[in-house]
Ligand SMILES: CC(C)[C@H](C(=O)O)[C@@H](O)C(=O)O
């Protein structure tokens with residue numbers, strides 16, 4: 240009898256090329272996505288060693304982090320961004336890497352366009368020089384972020400030495416309120432297990448709530464898994480996955496599609512397969528979440544008060560809380576819902592998909608962005624932007640006073656011109672609230688798209704359930 244295996248173990252076993260001395264395994268890599276910020280060094284190494292890409296067609300290049308979102312086409316105004324994009328374009332041309340052109344229909348954030356084009360498929364290994372590569376695990380892929388030298392290895396060898404992770408099952412039980420979305424679930428999970436709570440583990444999300452989730456929500460969960468310290472978040476592929484992928488440009492067709500789905504159906508964890516750790520989250524108990532601090536685990540339900548360091552027994556946690564409150568300019572005991580905001584950012588690879596824009600638009604519709612608040616909506620991809628425009632979402636946002644932008648990472652990471660001024664406070668659908676993440680001195684509160692829209696029209700952090 241063969242041993243019962245989890246999804247992770249099946250993906251792992253099917254990609255091991257060789258066992259290496261020292262305990263690592265050499266894993267075959269099916270897919271590599273390349274963006275302008277993390278890839279230059281790898282291309283330099285390839286050039287200097289006179290190597291060629293082993294399988295150029297298994298890589299996909301796109302510019303996303305540095306690109307402007309106010310304009311598209313023509314010369315990029317910022318010289319550094321212009322140079323980064325030009326370098327990527329030079330590299331993909333020289334090495335024969337397929338490229339999603341900046342002004343073309345497939346441009347967008349790496350973790351949005353991989354799935355959208357069908358480049359990301361169940362049963363594959365997907366890597367990218369980017370920590371949020373966890374996102375692609377939502378398709379039942381073994382997807383993880385890698386460093387610059389590893390990118391060079393993948394380019395040359397199509398394989399990568401890796402150590403096997405432990406496994407963690409996150410079981411979602413119960414039924415959520417209709418306005419609770421995957422972002423609330425992810426933030427509540429991270430608040431519970433900590434920013435390092437899943438280190439060393441490959442996380443698999445299971446439970447009836449997962450079966451009922453669209454791919455966009457599964458991607459949000461997997462995307463945020465890195466914020467709990469895990470390099471891999473995943474969901475077993477099912478009919479929802481197949482329906483999403485069918486007909487996408489790079490998805491298999493005809494007989495190949497039938498063969499692929501038959502294989503993909505075998506990937507689900509075997510009933511009774513053992514995990515090293517199990518965490519159960521009751522969705523009935525989850526309220527809309529907002530982060531108050533400078534790490535994603537510093538998150539509370541919107542109805543809560545800003546924590547009081549004096550009430551924290553553990554000395555190091557007390558110091559961390561004090562430091563976070565000082566940076567964030569918050570008073571202990573202040574209701575979170577009283578915190579006024581200057582900015583709203585709706586976008587990123589966590590929450591820049593069409594479903595996210597729809598959720599925000601439902602709250603924005605017929606309302607106005609509060610006086611003094613600047614709100615931007617940045618679709619995760621050109622395709623998402625086009626789809627949103629076809630549905631009229633751009634009009635809803637513009638009529639409400641939001642700015643409607645071109646696709647990119649934008650204010651998630653402040654590598655382009657979209658950034659907070661020191662001391663400014665932002666309600667953001669992105670994934671990281673680290674000090675300076677959205678601009679030096681900027682203050683970030685993480686939340687779902689609907690919650691961000693509620694904050695935009697309120698002028699302060701607000702409970703989306705009050706807008707139902
Ligand atoms: C620039 C890139 C390497 C980085 C990452 O690894 O995640 C960025 O995407 C981020 O979200 O911080």
Ligand code: SF4
Pocket residue numbers: 303304348349350369371587588589647648651652669670
């Ligand atoms: S949107 Fe943010 S988290 Fe995602 S890849 Fe870009 S910078 Fe990283």
